[in-house]
Amino acid sequence: MTSSPYAWIEQSLETIHRAGWYRQTRAISGRPGATIECDGRRYLNFASNDYLGLAGDDRLIQAAIAALQTYGTGSTGSRLLTGHRTLHRELEIAIASLKHTEDAIVFSSGYLANLGAIATLVGKRDLVLSDQYNHSSLRNGAIVSGASVLEYDHCNVQDLKIKLSQQRTHFQHCLILTDSIFSMDGDLCPLPEILELAAQFECMVLVDEAHATGVIGATGAGCVEHFGGRSALDTSRSSAPVQMGTLSKAIGSLGGYVAGSATVIDFLRNRAPSWIYTTALSPADTAAALEAIRIVQQEPQRRQQLWDAVTRLKTSLHHHAHLTVLPSQSPILCVQFPEVKSALAASQALQDQGIFAPAIRPPTVPTSRIRLTVMATHSAQQIDRLATAFGLL
Ligand code: PMP
Secondary structure (H helix, E strand, O other): OOOOOOHHHHHHHHHHHHOOOOOOOOOEEOOOOOEEEEOOEEEEEOOOOOOOOOOOOHHHHHHHHHHHHHHOOOOOOEOOOOOOOHHHHHHHHHHHHHHOOOEEEEEOOHHHHHHHHHHHHOOOOOEEEEEOOOOHHHHHHHHHHOOEEEEEOOOOHHHHHHHHHHHHHHOOOEEEEEEOEOOOOOOEOOHHHHHHHHHHOOOEEEEEOOOOOOOOOOOOOOHHHHHHOHHHHOOOOOOOOEEEEEOOOOOOOOOEEEEEOHHHHHHHHHHOHHHHOOEOOOHHHHHHHHHHHHHHHHOHHHHHHHHHHHHHHHHHHHHOOOOEEOOOOOOEEEEEOOOHHHHHHHHHHHHHOOEEOOEEOOOOOOOOEEEEEOOOOOOHHHHHHHHHHHHOO
């Protein structure tokens, strides 16, 4: 045997290249915002998850600097050992207040929050029902849990009901997983109908509010608030869903959380491996997130600016009859292309005009598209420039 045990990797990489699926990083310089600098050129930025434009906000930066000076850089250990600071608890209380839940727990990322929460809520004798377009962290959380996993058709409550009717009685516990705003399409899950089925079939529900937190709902609490008002968040209701989210999108920092009843959160603190066995979120990230939540609660006008910008872009894109714009109820607007090549060419054409809007392709999504994300800090002029550029494609 002379060949390297790693030789197959080179062949796999070649296959990825041939399919046009090869991915590369691009370094962004300077503070993030409605425009960004990349490879020495300034672009209009329609690719960021920083929906409220807080990641470059002076107040978050000052809060992070103050925390660095007080607490140093690293948190030095897990939360149950030397990693816990009063700041972490303050952030958890702030998240619970934003989400109108009894309690919350902060993880070091949203991905880890999903892995930890799902693997704690279900195990080998249980069933997970997961929307086919759910984020990778939900799907991998389900796999890590060891539960039996069934995917239901995207946002299709009828299919969910059929699968529950056929399978529910064979398992001890059942957990339904859904994104609230789907990250690669921008549509909203049918949460009221999912909660109804969950009550009927005695299932837990975990809603991923990563793209909804700070963005949607009367007070920016997310999709659960959007659908049900505060009453839907009454944690004493047996059907109240467990909510997770990230601090890295509208909140402009880093980290993830799970919010829900005091009992669920207490259980996660005692059982979730990706919380217990990882280093606590850094003090600077924690302080920045805390400041962002204060801003989300005290400056609802930022959310209004975001939705005004979304409406403006949506209206303009719909004027271009040659474009296929996917249905969306969020700041994520996708323009679909028939193949990888045409999506890549469109992205390049936009880039040539100084607009940063990357193509998202299989295997990340089933069909190639340009995924646009709108920010509260996009001016009307910037939105119009993008719409004009699409008109020229
Ligand atoms: N859920 C969804 C729907 C997401 O889009 C993401 C991030 N892309 C995550 C979870 C993971 O969050 P984080 O980036 O904080 O790990």
